[in-house]
Amino acid sequence: MIQKSKKVITAGLLATLVGSYFMGVFAHAEITPKQSSAKEKLEAYLKFTQILNVIETQYVDEVNTTELVDKALKGLLNNLDAHSTFMDTKAYKDLSVQTKGEFGGLGVSIGMKDGALTVIAPINGTPADKAGLKAGDIILKIDDKATIGMDIDESVKLMRGKPGSDVTLTIIRQKETKPLEIKITRDIIKIQSVYVKSIDNNLLYLHIASFDQKVVDDVQKAIKEHNNTKGILLDLRNNPGGLLDQAVGLVDLFVDNGIIVSQKGRSSIExxxxxxTKQDSDAKTPIVVLVNGGSASASEIVSGALQDFKRAIIVGEKTFGKGSVQVVMPVGMDEAVKLTVARYYLPSGRTIQAEGVTPDITVHLGKIEYIEDPMLLKEKELKKHLTNELEKINNGNNKNNKKVLTKSKENNETKADDSIITDTQLYEDAQLKSAVDILKALIITNKGK
Known part of the structure; x- marks a missing residue:
């Protein structure tokens, strides 16, 4: 029996190699079918029962009726749209685990796009990310098994395995002339949803890898710890989505009035x-949001809402375009149906389904080459130039040192400070560098208000 009272609303739950998965294709209904009459419904049910009976009694091999019905349900729901699915016992259990931020697998969001098994986004810090998988990679083979004609369930099973064991993915990557083989070691995935760093001591960088149940709390904690922050940079690149309430809660931290997102479905209940709400809202600190083609679902709610409220500048590339709402409804004790029940709409009333969020400023991923003009004389090169205070303190060290170094109390060794984004890192990431420059400009602009 389906228990609607236990439904859990999600906005494109995190796509991983365990449990539920995020499928990167869209269903477009050309013609809205008319509702079936009572007679037509009865005839359809009878037809299904008759065919099932024929298979049970006449198929060449003996079949398990329960497995047969489960496969039929999966096919039924998968044909409704790209996100509806029937979840068996293992899939339902994995879903419950993954929204808590810890699960087994490779740590990658995958989907079917134009009939090909495609990487939507690797999750930051996971085996897939460390091995070098990138958004847009097409998976040709899993070990020695070709993925042509393979469904998502089968591909997920092949990529799962015992932590510590290896799997080799053969991929096609844009601009590469031949397929690449990437070896990945499976592991237990513990997702750190929010990565916190500082830039120039007064900019707060928040990289949100996924929207699990800890995001809002972690962001609030980071903001309180960095109370001298003059600007916030939200990095939602390659964030495949997550829990709707966390997306809404994140926007609510920076907006004190208005509808953040609305959902509309066939049933008025949806x-x-x-x-x-005004409580604890920061409606003044300048914000820049980074997005790309791997930013989907909950990430698009956040970036699109902040854009509509004119609360942030969106920088990067057009987002994925997943604008539907799924409800997970338990069937009995250990199975469930994930069903698309509504589309969501941003504050302006626009939908992002199959459209995505277009950045205010488009910047493509790349590296910035910084070369000083060798023909230009600098003040410090002049004979008897005035020594500045920083030169005195550092005894001639380069004030533009690219690495921020600290002393370890235990062994007095010098090491790089991982909590700070350096100039070198900025120049390695054109999108991040552009976002930082825009944020600094916003801070200057706000001073004049």
């Missing part, structure tokens, strides 16, 4: 508006 017509819901999520509104901002």
């Amino acid at each position: 017509n819901i508006e999520y509104k901002a």
Whole structure:
């Protein structure tokens, strides 16, 4: 029996190699079918029962009726749209684990795009990310098994395995002339949803890898710890989505009034508006949001809402375009149906389904080459130039040192400070460098208000 009372609303749950998966294709209904009459419904049910009976009694091999019905349900739901699915016992259990931020697998969001098994986004810090998988990679083979004609379930099973064991993915990558083989060691995935760093001591960098149940709390904690922050940079690149309430809660931290997102479905029960509250809202600190083609679902709610409220500048590349809402409804004790029940709409009333969020400023991923003009004389090169205070303190060390170094109390060794983004790192990431420059400009602009 389906228990609607236990439904859990999600906005494109994190796509991983365990449990539920995020499928990067869209279903477009050309013609809205008319509702079936009572007679037509009865005839359809009878047809299904008759065919099932024929298979049970006449198929060449003996079949398990329960497995047969489960496969039929999966096919039924998968044909509705790209996100609806029937979840067996293992899939349902994995879903419950992954939204808590810890699960087994490779740590990658995958989907079917144009009939090919495609990487939506590797999750930061996971085996897939460390091995070098990138958004847009097409998976040709899993070990020695070709993925042509393979469904998502089968591919997920092949990529799962015992932590510590290896799997080799053969991929096609844009601009590469031949397929690449990437070896990945499976592991237990513990997702750190929010990565916190500082830039120039007064900019707070928050990289949100996924929207699990800890995001809002972690962001609030980071903001309180960095109370001298003059600007915030939200990095949502390659964030495949997660829990809707966390996306709404994140926007609510920076907006004090208005509808953050609304959802509309066939049933009036699904017509819901999520509104901002004034409590603990920071409506003034300048914000820049980084997005790309791997930013999907909950990430698009956050970036699109902040854009509509004119609360942030969106920088990067157009987002994925997943604008539907799924409800997970338990079937009995250990199975469930994940069903698309509504589309969501941003504050301006626009939908991002199959459209995505277009950045205010488009910047493509790349590296910035910084070369000083050798023909230009600098003040410090002049004979008897005035020595500045920093030169005195550092005894001639380069004040533009690219690495920020600290002394370890235990062994007095010098090491790089991982909590700070350096100039070198900025120049390695054109999108990040552009976002930082824009944020600094916003801070200057705000001073004049």
